[in-house]
Amino acid sequence: MIRSRKRLAWLLFLLMIVFLGLILYLSLFQLVSAGELKENAYNKRNWMDETKVQRGRFIDMQGKVLVESQPQSDGTNKRVAHFPYHYAQLIGYNSKVYGKSGLEAKYNSYLLNIQNDNLFGKLKGNVLKADIGNDVHLTLNHRLQEVAHQALKGKRGAVVAIEPASGRVLALVSQPSFNANRIEEEWNSIVENKNSPLLNRPIQGLYTPGSVMKVLTATALLENNVNLDYEDKGSAVIGGYKVVNLNGKAYGSIGLQKALVHSSNVYFAQKAVDLGAAAMKESAELFYINKDIPFELPVTKSRVSYQAGMGQTELAASGYGQGESLLTPLNLGLAIAAVANDGVMKQPFIVEKVMAPSGTVLEQAKPKTLSVVGSPANMKILQAALLATVKENRSAASIRGHQVAGKTGTAQTSSGRAHAWFIGYAPYENPQIAVAVIVEEAGGSGGKIAAPIAGKMFNYWLNQR
């Protein structure tokens, strides 16, 4: 046997290297891979709260329970959407495999009663575990949502209904939809569906607005004191490009109201060019085009590119909602609500309050003003024009007992099939509901396809509620 201190020292040295390596690896593991592992869907820790806490409910403005967790016999809780198709994109799904979406994701901490905002709150939440989560009360009215949901059934499109004076969202519908209760079973067919049922169309869909954009252009013209008289010959060459009215119809000497009633493309194209890109841009931004609209869920930014020195053709096209203009239905709903509210655009919101099981209100929404798009005097002029537009066209949006103001749109798309639009509000004197309806590639005009849906909503809200 050899007694060598050197050899022993080497052995010690080797093992020190090994232990040092292990320590380094553990530290690197914590710095590099730990974050991702924690979020892993297979990490049951992410679902511990879920099984322990009875997740809070989603409740509509009338106290109707839309989504709730039901305790099962095995001690776990099952998430049940009572109207699985109605709110599939908005409230979203809650799946161990595919995670959470929509308001389920956004209000997760409230629903599970987790105070994550600081270390103390987290510790407190861990030690004093609550059994029941908080309820999220929505501004939505389920019955109105149902009207829009049924009206859009079998179509692709979106409906937004807003209370103009406050910004409360009364309905937010996206079709086609999917069954939020069966997300795990049907995931593949949902994802592969080329009609994109997961897309929350009213806030994420970007559409060519077509003639409904004329309401926004009209606001810009009024606010900038542009000469509103025009000789409509049915077509005009602007910037080398020929703009024509529907069927080439000439309306002669018209003002703003007649231009809206007849939906004259030539009028708004020429007036937009007269006004210029800078003023058009300024007005558009008051409507939150090219800006982020604050909302509980992320809203895709509407895009109309007004650049200094932009081509006259493009500026003219933006005047009547064609060309490169792309807007979200929510944005157009806000715009018409602002017009109805005498120019004051309120911030949209869909969560009225979050309430603890004890009845304590943890969060209460308050109406906020986003911008003032136009003066009350100018808005009165525009409102009258929109009332005339509905009346003189005998629009299907009209209802018994109340006066409706609004504008249809039939937006040309690259596919050749037009989007059918309607934006409007009612009652005319005392607006209680503003609506934006779009049916994608409807194969018919806004007046024929979108306006009747708006009519149903006005009728429900003002006559049947």
Next chain:
Amino acid sequence: MKRFYLTGAIGLTVLFQILSLTLVLLFHVKELNIPLLMFAVLLILFTFVSVRLVDRLMSGDSYLILIVNMLFSIGVIMIYRIKPALGERQLLFYAIAVVSFFVVYILIRQSPDFWKDKTLFYYLATLFLFAITLLFGLTHGGARNWIELFGVQIQPSEFAKIPFVFFIAAYYANAERYSRTVLFGRLRLGSAVLMAATYVLIGLFFIQRELGTAVVFLFVLLAAQFAFEKNRRLLYGNLALAAVGLTAGYFLFDHVRTRFEIWIDPWSDIADKGYQITQSLFALAEGGFFGSGIGLGSPGLIPLGHSDFIFAAIVEEMGAFMGVCVMLLFLILFYRGVKISMRQSSNFYSALALLVSVMFAAQGIIMFAGVMKLIPLTGITIPFLTYGGSSLLSSFILLGALQVASEDLRPDGEDLRTDDEDLWANWADEGDWAKRSGSGAEEVGR
């Protein structure tokens, strides 16, 4: 000064125990009862008394038992936190194990020379422990490594570690004599025969699916050859053989291949084969550097979180820093073992000290790295840390032997080579054996 360090370290251990036990008791506050409080009191008492006893009665290294008590405390608190019933049993095992430690110490200390040349006996004892598992073994967790004796489940492979370490140490202590012994014809009883005999054991464990134990044995053999073997070529040969053996094992045995595949990609079969290791990784990740706090994590989600995967459970609730502490405790234990080996004038006890230390360190390293998915996972116990009476008892018996080795014993060495004495003399002599340096002041202080 040394006295101050020891007292301070005991104080810190007790402080850790009090704090962590408070948290554990709070966590199980609904089940709080007298046995539970007894558990806490007994743990502190056992730790304190065992360290004080070693310090008072023995002339060797008092820190060994202290380090081990620290490791045990961390382990048993975690076990208790996950499964209180197992924690209580583990404390009972600990009491038995500590008593065994003193008994073994006394047994060996009484006649140190008796133990140093029973090479064949040790080998046969190892074989015997293997054989009874093979004959009466119960399958548990894919490995057939349990036997039942008087209603108690025993894991003989844990106890086989004891005669095995003694066997290798005894061989090297008597190597010169053996090399002159002729077995048959021209075959002499040399290191090649030792290797062959060891490989028989390793091979048997391998076949029995106790991969981990086989690898630990291999580690011990390699370390012995590295430290004590005259013929360097044997070490290189052994390394090559180990590599060939592992490769052959990969192709010959499905269960070896499966372990490799799980290691490469546990995610593709996460629900079944990859489940354990991925749960372990989740726990490690959840802990971060500071841990969730005792009672605030979910170590119950880790399969075998109280035994094979206790390291992951510790990191989840006490943090990666505690994980580092555990690894450093193992390193310090190994360091002291190496130092004891250097200082020990008896060849047998020098070899024994080193090999016991290697045995502890190897088990720790294999499990730490395995749980972190740095190497393929093989389920073995971590000495002093994981749940299990067999492991605890055998580890404390080996610790008893190490304790004896840390004392001054009569040299038995025939060939005390000191080729590099001058190089390491100073380093090794700055030993901190307070009692050896024999400062009068400290004697008075006691």
